[in-house]
Amino acid sequence: MNKQKSLIALAAIACLSACNPAREGMQKKDIRLITVAPGHFHAALVQKTMYPQVDSVVHVYAPDGSEVDAHLALIDQYNTQSDNPTSWEEKVYRGDDFLQKMLAEKEGNVVVLAGNNKHKIDYITQSITAGLNVLADKPVVIDAEGFAALKQAFTSASDKGVLLYDIMTERYEINTMLQKAFSQQSDFFGGLVTGTADNPAITKESVHHFFKEVSGKPLSRPAWFYDTKQQGEGIVDVTTHLVDLVQWESFPDQVINYEQDIQFVDAKRWPTQITPAQFERSTGLKEFPGFLSESVDGQGNLSVFANGEINYKLKDIHAKVSVIWNFEAPQGAGDLHYSIMRGRYANLIVQQGAEEQYKPMLYIESTGERDAKAFEEALAKAIEQLSSSYKGLKSEAVADGRYRISVDPSLITTHEEHFAQVTEKYLGFLQSGTIPEWEVPNMLAKYYLTTKALAEAQTVSAP
Incomplete structure (x- = not known):
């Protein structure tokens, strides 16, 4: 009942x-x-x-x-x-x-x-x-x-x-959009594999930084940003984006029933150490405020549980999301992202590292289920089918069975520009008086998973 x-x-x-x-x-x-x-x-x-x-x-x-x-x-x-x-x-x-x-x-x-x-x-x-x-x-x-x-x-x-x-x-980052689009080309992608806990069908990893620039100026963080009781631990913060993308890409336009469709496997958490000098550089404060005293270790550094990993099954598909927070990115770098969707015929991989000049890029690689010629023909057909939606879509072979995907530069927008795109979508809902039926249940599913994972991870790592 x-x-x-x-x-x-x-x-x-x-x-x-x-x-x-x-x-x-x-x-x-x-x-x-x-x-x-x-x-x-x-x-x-x-x-x-x-x-x-x-x-x-x-x-x-x-x-x-x-x-x-x-x-x-x-x-x-x-x-x-x-x-x-x-x-x-x-x-x-x-x-x-x-x-x-x-x-x-x-x-x-x-x-x-x-x-x-x-x-x-x-x-x-x-x-x-x-x-x-x-x-x-x-x-x-x-x-x-x-x-x-x-x-x-x-x-x-x-x-x-x-x-x-x-x-x-993150739904508006072009490489993520393309990853989703290619995954829905069933004749090319072959559908998601089931995967295992050790080798999930979907993996999403994100690396962020406490000290960064916003709109061309150094960002000053409020002291409470370092208090997980106020900001939230990493496992319930940035992972929100990653869990959302797993749902949005893998089962587009489908309602996720969190009681039936999500099976939690395990989760873990670990801290980032922030020195007093780093804290001052980020917040402008020379001392840790009293509400952070319980998180200061024996060396006088602040332990912030900003890192976490969640393993789970979504509609029987194994997925893993993880987030890492460092204090500051290397010179010329920024926040990083890695994502893979594993299909029968192809793996769809978003990478954002030194090779990509720290800008996200989509790669498609063959799983070997098709010979090289058949895979290239299938990829060309998929690109042709998607070209009407993505201007300038093309592939470039970078290794045997591995291709880099690109689009017209006009389709590439920044993280800051994505906020306007989300807002415009929301305003459209308000004006039309309607919203897709899957949006609210899937928001609930997302936050059910992140908050359950936090509770489980805290239990496992409790002293």
Whole structure:
């Protein structure tokens, strides 16, 4: 009976996705943004461009301090940039009662959230209760308690006729898009193999850095970014993107039922050591604040559980996702990504290393199931079929049975540009009043897996 009730609940959520986020849709300029507690630079990246559907006046509610100052500085930078300057007008309220003030005034209808993840689900819940749509940076939740609240939030969103959506930028990286597209060419790819725990059908690995540049300037991190109780551990943070891509690429447009379609195998976590000098360089603070004292080791370094790995099965297909955080990338490098989808006839590999000048690149290699001539002919046919969707699509042999895939440079966009693409997709949902039926159930599936993996990994590594 309980299982039957759960399935009914999932069906209701799917109905919400297809039918209910904005019942009559929103017309041009009807969308007005509210930015709440912008503690992460992703909040500003949503406004790096203008949108014809969105009013230029944005209301900001935040506690006073350096975080809102940094956010407004980025908005000002975008307003004054020489290339396609924006024209946002920020109306700012500063105060400890920022959330209550926002809920009382409701100066807009879309709340943008990117900041302290500990409080994010509470902001989401209260915004939805007030009848506001929410566009939230990942991760939406960082533990099992948050996941339970997220399920209720989607139910409330259905009742209120509003839309909660998370910012999945990696769906818009062209090599990932091509990896997905080639995997769906069944005659060429041959479908995903089942794989094993030791040799999964899908592997996605991501390397990130605490110290980096954003919009051409060094990024200053808030001290809480290093507190996993506030930011979340790596296994529930960046892995959100990776789990999302596994679902989105492997089973496109399909509803994932997390109770039936996901089988957890195992997970692990480990820390990154941050020295006091690195912490000061990243945050500007000369000492670790008191809330980080429990994470300082005997050598005086900060241990941040920013790294993690999850092994699981999705619809009987073995998958592995892992994330690593280093302090800073080597000179000339940046965040890294590796992904492989293993099919019967071909492996689809995205690499982003020194050979690729630290820019992602898609390679296709033969599994040997076909002879060289047959594989080349199949690849040429797949490229021909996809060329109408991807301008300038072509392959170049780089080794026996291995090909590098490229497209017209106009299709290559940056990580910062992806935020506008996600936002435009979300605005389209709001305007049409519809969202694909798989989106909400698959968000639940994603956060079910990450929060369950965290709980399991913490149990395994507990002293």
